[in-house]
C-alpha cells in the first residue's frame with residue numbers, strides 16, 4: 001500500500017505519472033493541482049484530487065495529513081525558456097516550493113522525488129558524455145533553481161534524514177500533455193506538425209545536440225528510483241539519466257522515413273538557442289545504471305514509430 005501526492009499532476013509529466021501510479025499501487029494516489037489547471041477526464045475520475053499550490057506549505061501539509069501520504073512527487077516548475085521571462089516566479093515555485101515540500105516531508109515523514117534537469121549544466125561543463133559529478137554552472141534561472149534544488153535536497157537528506165531522490169531529466173517527448181516553455185519542446189512540436197501535415201518551423205539551429213527521452217522511459221525512471229534499494233546509492237540528488245541524443249536534422253530525417261512529404265524550415269529563437277548551446281550534447285548515465293539499475297527502452301526509431309501512431313489516432 002502506497003499513498004502518493006503528485007504536486008503538478010496536470011502538467012506534462014504529472015498527467016501521465018499520476019495515471020501510471022494509480023495503475024501500480026493500491027492506496028491514495030492524489031492528483032495535486034492549482035485552480036485553473038484542474039484534472040479532467042480519466043485523471044479526474046480515477047482517483048482523489050486536491051488543491052495543492054506548492055507555494056502554500058499549509059495546503060501541502062493538509063493533503064499529506066488527510067491522505068496519509070508517504071511519498072511526494074514534486075513536479076511544479078516553470079520550464080527553462082519561460083523561467084527566463086519570469087525569473088522571480090521561477091525561483092518562488094522552484095525553490096520556495098521545494099523548501100515547503102521538504103519541510104512538510106521532514107515533519108511528516110515523506111519521501112520526496114523532485115525532477116532535476118540537464119539544465120543544471122552550463123558552458124564550462126564537458127559537453128559530450130557529461131559525467132555524473134562535474135561542473136554545474138548554469139546561467140539560466142531554471143538551471144540555478146535546479147542546481148540549488150539538488151543541493152537543498154541533499155542537505156535535507158544528510159541533515160534530517162529525509163528520503164530525497166532525483167533524476168536529471170533530458171527533454172521529454174510525449175503525445176499526451178504538451179510541455180510549455182521549455183528549450184527542448186521542439187522535439188515534441190515537430191511530431192504534431194508532421195502528423196497534421198504542417199511545415200515545421202524549428203526554433204533550434206541545425207547541429208545543436210541535446211539529450212532527449214520518451215515519456216514511458218521517464219516515468220519508469222521516476223518510479224524505479226523511488227522503489228530502489230537506497231543502500232546501493234552513492235548519489236541521490238540527482239542522477240544523470242539518458243536514452244538518446246540528437247539534433248534537429250536527425251529527428252526530421254527520422255520522421256521523414258514515416259512521413260516522406262514532411263517539411264521543416266529553420267526559424268531559430270535566440271533565447272532557446274543560447275540555452276540549448278549551454279547544455280550538454282549527451283550525458284553519461286553510468287552511475288544511475290550501477291546504483292539502481294537504470295536502463296532505457298526507447299531509441300529514436302522506436303519513439304518515432306510510437307509517437308506517429310498515437311498522434312495519428314488523435315488527429316486522423
Ligand code: AKB
Nearest residue numbers: 079080117182183184
Ligand atoms: C526544458 O527544456 O526546459 C526542459 C528540460 C530539459 O529541463 N524540457
